[in-house]
Amino acid sequence: MQAVVLYVVGDSPSIGAIERFISTQWNFASKPRVHYHTDDYFVVKFNSLEDKNEVLYSGPHTMNNRPVIIKPWAADFNFCDEVLRTIPIWFKFPNLPLNCWSMDSLSRISSGLGNPIYANACTTTMDRISFARVLIEVDITQPLPKKINVKWRH
Structure with a gap:
């Protein structure tokens, strides 16, 4: 389905405010x-x-300096359980060796943090190679790892 669930952290905007946010x-x-x-x-x-x-x-998004959580809607989506437990966050992977820039490698590395969703255009086309940027759905009730070890075969 072509729908998303939207939630503004710490705020309860009106439907009119959401429509204005969307239009701008x-x-x-x-x-x-x-x-x-x-x-x-x-x-x-x-x-x-x-x-x-x-x-x-295209995120991340904010509304009145508050984070806007946007998640794909699914038939089994549970409003009470999911929205503030798992959220999509953009992660940067600085100084990543070039042989780790394939979508398979980025997906495997990102899986150490959560469920990889998307790599931005500069990452997929390797226009900027100082860091890779990946949108990852993360369970915020669990601590993030302090580091991710990357091993590759020659």
Whole structure:
């Protein structure tokens, strides 16, 4: 489905405020439909899968200096359990050896932190090689590892 769940941390904006946020921040997308859920979550339904993906991968987003959590909607999505337990976070991997820049290698490395979702365009095209940037869904109730050991074969 071409929808996302949206939640503003520490705030309960009105549906009008969310619609204004969407029109200014996501003006590249056709106007989506916004549905309010009673637990202060919003389901945003896009007109195309491309618009949804562009929004998911364009973050991070803030509204009134508060983080906006955006997650893909799924049929088994549980509003009470999921939104503040797992959140997508952009991670930078500085000084990553060039032989670790394949999507398979980045996915394996990112899996040490959580569920890899997306690598940004500069990473996938290797336009900037000082660091790789990957969006990873992380369980924030668990501590992050202090380091990730990377071993590769020659």
